Amino acid sequence: MWERPAAAESTVPHGLAKTVAAALPxxxxxxxxxxxxxxxVDVDIWKLKAAQSLxxxxxxxxxxxxxxxxxxxxxxxxxxxxxTVCPDELLDEARQRASALGFVLPTTPYSQLSDATLTAQWRAIHEHFSPELPALAGEVSLTRRLDLAPLTLPHRRLARQMGWPTAELAAQDMSVSKAFTQAFHGQTRLAALARLEREGASxxxxxxxxLQTxxxxxxxxxxxxxxGLPGTAPAYARNAYDSEVRRxxxxxxxxxxxxxxxxxxHERPDHMVERAAIEFAVTHEAVASSGLGLxxxxxxxxxxxxxxxxxRHFLTPHSSAAVRRLLTRLNDAAxxxxxxxxxxxxxxxxxxxxFSNFPLGLLTMPGDSAPLCARVPVAYRPLEPLTRTVQHQVFAPPSISLxxxxxxxxxxxxxxxxPVGRISREGWRIAxxxxxxxxxxxTIIQAETLTLEALQQSVAEHRPDILVISAHGTMVGNMAALVIGETPHLDLGLDHLPSVVMLSACHVAxxxxxxVAITDLLLREGALAVLGTQIPVEVTRNATLMIRFMVYLAEEIAKPGQFATILDLWHHVQRSNAVNDILDGSPSLRAWATSxxxxxxxxxxEFCSRASGRLRLPHVYEDTERVLGEIADEQGQGKRVRNWFRRPGYVPESLFYVFAGRPDRIHLSSLGWRAERARRAVTAGPTSGPLLRRRKAFGL
Structure with a gap:
């Protein structure tokens, strides 16, 4: 509970309302x-592992x-x-309201939040919901180090389920290296035990x-x-805050x-309050997925x-050499x-x-040659305003299955x-x-929506699972908007916004x-996942990406098994588009591609038949060049083609798309059904097997 203020007051620079900050404890x-x-209660080990996808x-x-x-x-x-948990000054009112709404446990004021209260409430919740089953043993205590909580809290919860010692995991002098090592080893043991359990090992x-497993x-x-990656753009800070605040x-x-x-x-300085809020969001996510957080x-x-x-470089005719130099400078700065x-x-x-305003996926990890988003699927949760981030994080919608x-x-x-409109329509006809x-x-339905009203009516009429908005992007002041017909819009006012929105438009993120980006605003309107672009993208290349996405999606639904979520599918389309990025680099390369x-x-x-198993994700562009170079060598054109890779070169345009929101919670086909079955198995509670005794028998 918190008290709504007459006038909003927020922290800087990420913008957390002080009243929401008061809810952090x-x-x-x-x-x-x-x-x-x-x-x-005790749960099968395989279910604990399966819960990571739920x-x-x-x-x-x-x-x-x-x-x-x-x-x-x-x-x-x-x-x-x-x-119900509330500040002390709201206790009497909160207690009355909670009682009227049928809350099981007494309302708890901040002054009573302690290890003893936590232990008592775990016991009371177990006695209320699962009195016929034995409770888990193990210490229940509050986390002290919030900076390490994204690592330690998920691991402590796993350790309690597995019957491992938990007391030392809350130590005040824990280092990040030790916390990470413990969490990683815990994940390894969980995976090994889950595999042995699935295989029916005695x-x-x-x-x-x-040990071998x-x-x-x-x-x-x-x-x-x-x-969690805090930070605000200096250009935004200059517009939003005076020099004294920025200092x-x-x-x-x-x-x-x-x-x-x-x-x-919540009474700490702004930067520490914001830190606690971001750490809460990261820890909440890591606990929900039983994974790792940093x-x-x-x-x-x-x-x-x-x-x-x-x-900005992409707003005018750009060179691949300049883009490479800027990406190198970006890596050096980060x-x-x-x-x-x-x-x-x-x-x-x-x-x-x-959780960031910065596209971490554009950075190249030391030792890699391709940006991070080629290596691993990335979903972004914007941090500004931080109030909205916290609200969205606690209001977690359930996963859905397409x-x-x-x-x-x-x-x-x-x-x-x-001309862009004509090419777009032709691309979707091909799709x-x-x-x-x-x-x-x-099923792909194309609709002419040259006004906001037409867009709203079409979405209401068709109620799509996926909405693709083919539009121009534009900047209005410091706002990245969509142009519908001739008019820029930031607020689309869609009553039936589908879970997935794909913006086939330039620099909308x-x-x-x-x-202020329309990708982020669509999340506020209710979309579960929004795909957008950081830069102006070339319309035919964008069409290629969209066509490939739809083809893979249709095939996955018809013959499931390759992709678990829509984020996984998008990542495959994005990183496997490296060959198209390269071959679209110049007219010479495009002509050679058809030879x-x-x-x-x-x-x-020929590339598609040879590339299978040879493209390492951290080096996907480098390896793609190598396979193409082999083909060119056999034609006697190796030197010429490799020179085209450098002059005029190419741009990894596919990597400048970002997926914001929760695309990892949109499951596909029967994989989504299996996830739902596992969810029901996990949330239904335990089986009767002597699991803790088995774990102790393993010497763990």
């Missing part, structure tokens, strides 16, 4: 309570005291209201095989990773031993400045972000959730008289033809100048 406390019934979020309602009423009660009818057999699982381990907003390190939990943490240092201002220069823990986490990431016939609405917002063999699984190889195939077809 309670939010952090709730993160230590059970998230589901499965937290209360996002079992804590169900936390963040509401002002004057909204804690009967209207909220109607929403609570679909849930089990357990406990306790004695599992004991013999465990753990080594094998460590090599192939993939877990969700959440990252108070210095760079913050990744680790700060003074960053500890207390019931008064807090990173503030993005250096120079990195935003270079990023803005890079984005070098302080890298640590051995970050590199190790990314190497084991199934996907990244990045395991049915998918309806795609393409809203054509560019007049036919515009329809390419998905025609899979028409039973995916720029980050270098801190612009005939010694095997009688076109270059592009």
């Amino acid at each position: 309670g939010l952090w406390y709730c993160l230590h309570l059970p998230a589901s019934l499965a937290d209360l 996002r079992l979020d804590h169900n936390i309602l963040l509401v002002p005291i004057d909204c804690f009423d009967e209207d909220l009660g109607r929403h609570l009818q679909r849930h089990h209201p357990v406990v 306790p004695s057999e599992a004991g013999r095989r465990f 753990a080594r094998e699982e460590a090599d192939r381990l993939r877990v969700p990773v959440a990252l 108070r907003t210095g760079l913050q390190p990744a680790v700060n031993p003074d960053d500890t939990w207390s019931v008064a943490l 807090m990173l240092p503030t993005v250096p201002p120079d990195a935003f400045v270079i990023l803005a220069e890079l984005e 070098q302080p972000l890298w640590s051995k823990e970050l590199a190790a986490a990314i190497q084991r990431a199934s996907h990244l959730t990045v 395991n049915h016939t998918i309806k795609v609405l393409v809203a054509e917002c560019i007049p036919l008289s515009d 329809r033809e390419n998905v025609a063999p899979e028409a039973a699984t995916l 720029p980050r270098g100048s801190g612009a 005939t190889t010694i095997n009688g195939h076109s270059v592009i077809r």
